[in-house]
Amino acid sequence: MIKNQMKLAAYLIGTGMHVASWRHPLSSPNASIDINTLQKLAQIAEKGKFDLAFVADSLAINHESHPQILNRFDPTILITALAAATEKIGVGATASTTYNEPFTLARQFASVDHISAGRAAWNMVTTADATGQTALNFSREQHWEHDHRYERAEEFIDVVKGLWDSWEDDAFTYNKEAGEFYHPDKVHELEYKGKYFSVKGPLNIARSVQGQPVIIQAGASIPGQRLAARTAEVVFTHWDNIEESKQFYQNLKSQLAEFGRDEDELHILHGISPIVGKTEEEAYEKYNELQKLMDPYKSLKFVSGYMGNVDFSKYSLDTPAKEVKFPKVNSIQSQFNEMKKIIEEEDLKVGDLYARFFGAARKDGFIGTPTQVANEMEKWFTEKATDGFMLQFPLLPRDLEDFVELVVPILQKKGIFRLDYEGDTLRDHLGLKKPDNHFTIENLQ
Structure with a gap:
C-alpha cells in the first residue's frame, strides 16, 4: 500500500445528504429502506476503490430532521447485507455507547466482522440528541449530559475491546482426533468491574481475521478528542475551512503520543459534499x-x-x-x-x-469540474488538513457515480489514491495493523 495515500469513505443515506434530495426527479424516495438500492451504492463505492461504506444512525424520530432518517434500517443489520453484496470495501455503522450494553454490541460487530471476512467498523458515538426524545425510548426521563456520556463511553469501549480479545487467534483447534474443540488455556474471562459496567465474559465468538473491527469516532470536544486519541483509528470531522481543519488535525495527532500511539495509527477524514459537472456552470446547475x-x-x-x-x-x-x-x-x-x-x-x-452550514457549496471548493474538485481534495490532503474524506453526496446515486467515474481517475493519476485494493480487510485498506490480543501480551510479561 502507498503510505501517503488518501482515504475515502462513502456516507450512504438513501437519496443523498441534501435535505431535499428525495424530491429530485432522479431519486427514489424510499431508497433508505430499499436494500437493492443501498447495496448498489456500496458496489459503486467499491468500484471506486473506496475504503469504507458508512451508515449513520439515530434512535428517536425527530420530525424536523432529514426525511431520509425517518424511515431506515438498523445500521448494524444493514451493513451485514452490504457486506454480502460486496467483496473488498469496508462496512461501518454507528452504534451508541449511551443506549447499548457492551456485551451485545461487541457480539454484533464481531459477528459482522466474521460475516464480512474482516471488513467491519464501529462508529462509536455517545448520541447527540437535541430534542431529548431518545431517552424516552429507553426508559429514561432525560438524556445524559455531555461529560457524563463520555465518562460512560470510556468504560464502554474498554469492555468491548476486552471482550473482542476473549479468544486468542489459535484458540479453536477443531481437533477431531483428540476430541478438542478449543484450547481451554486460550480463552479468557474479562472480569471487568467499573463504575458503569460489570461484565464477566468471555464473548461467545472468536476473533476475526482482522483481529477487531476498526474503531471510528466523530467527537471534536475536549472529552471527545481525548477518547479518540486513546482508542479511535478513524475520526470523522467537519470543519468550515482548511485552516480550522489543519488546527484540529495537528491538535488531535499531537495527543496520540500520550497513549503510546503513532500518528499513522489514526486517520482523520473531513466531511465534504461534492458535486461535479463537465463544466463549473453545470456543477452549479446541479446544485441549484x-x-x-x-x-x-x-x-x-x-x-x-x-x-x-x-x-x-x-x-x-x-x-x-x-x-x-x-x-x-x-x-x-x-x-x-x-x-x-x-x-x-x-x-x-x-x-x-x-x-x-449544510449545502454542497458551503465555502469550500468541492463543487465544480472533476479537476477542480480533485485539486481541492489534493490541497487539503497534502497540506495535512486531513488524511482523506467522508463523502456525503448531496444526491444519490448520481453524485457518487459521477465522482467514481470522473474524480477518482484524476486522484489515481496524481498518485494519491489506490489503483486497486492490495489487501482483503478494512485494516489492510487503511494501513492499520492487526491489534495484538491484550491477554496474550499480559501472559508474555
Whole structure:
C-alpha cells in the first residue's frame, strides 16, 4: 500500500445528504429502506476503490430532521447485507455507547466482522440528541449530559475491546482426533468491574481475521478528542475551512503520543459534499436544482437540530441570524460552537443558514469540474488538513457515480489514491495493523 495515500469513505443515506434530495426527479424516495438500492451504492463505492461504506444512525424520530432518517434500517443489520453484496470495501455503522450494553454490541460487530471476512467498523458515538426524545425510548426521563456520556463511553469501549480479545487467534483447534474443540488455556474471562459496567465474559465468538473491527469516532470536544486519541483509528470531522481543519488535525495527532500511539495509527477524514459537472456552470446547475426543491423553513428545522432546537418559524428569512437566541445544547457541542461562531462573525440572515452550514457549496471548493474538485481534495490532503474524506453526496446515486467515474481517475493519476485494493480487510485498506490480543501480551510479561 502507498503510505501517503488518501482515504475515502462513502456516507450512504438513501437519496443523498441534501435535505431535499428525495424530491429530485432522479431519486427514489424510499431508497433508505430499499436494500437493492443501498447495496448498489456500496458496489459503486467499491468500484471506486473506496475504503469504507458508512451508515449513520439515530434512535428517536425527530420530525424536523432529514426525511431520509425517518424511515431506515438498523445500521448494524444493514451493513451485514452490504457486506454480502460486496467483496473488498469496508462496512461501518454507528452504534451508541449511551443506549447499548457492551456485551451485545461487541457480539454484533464481531459477528459482522466474521460475516464480512474482516471488513467491519464501529462508529462509536455517545448520541447527540437535541430534542431529548431518545431517552424516552429507553426508559429514561432525560438524556445524559455531555461529560457524563463520555465518562460512560470510556468504560464502554474498554469492555468491548476486552471482550473482542476473549479468544486468542489459535484458540479453536477443531481437533477431531483428540476430541478438542478449543484450547481451554486460550480463552479468557474479562472480569471487568467499573463504575458503569460489570461484565464477566468471555464473548461467545472468536476473533476475526482482522483481529477487531476498526474503531471510528466523530467527537471534536475536549472529552471527545481525548477518547479518540486513546482508542479511535478513524475520526470523522467537519470543519468550515482548511485552516480550522489543519488546527484540529495537528491538535488531535499531537495527543496520540500520550497513549503510546503513532500518528499513522489514526486517520482523520473531513466531511465534504461534492458535486461535479463537465463544466463549473453545470456543477452549479446541479446544485441549484436541489436548492429550488427545498422549502426554506423546513430546511431551517433541520438546522434547528444542531442549534438547540430553536423555533425558526417565528423569524422571517431576512432576520439577521445574530438576533436569534440560541440556548445551551446537550448535543454535538463542537458543531454548535462552530456554527455559533460563524453566525457571530458573518452577516448571515436566517434564510442563509442551511446553505451556509449544510449545502454542497458551503465555502469550500468541492463543487465544480472533476479537476477542480480533485485539486481541492489534493490541497487539503497534502497540506495535512486531513488524511482523506467522508463523502456525503448531496444526491444519490448520481453524485457518487459521477465522482467514481470522473474524480477518482484524476486522484489515481496524481498518485494519491489506490489503483486497486492490495489487501482483503478494512485494516489492510487503511494501513492499520492487526491489534495484538491484550491477554496474550499480559501472559508474555
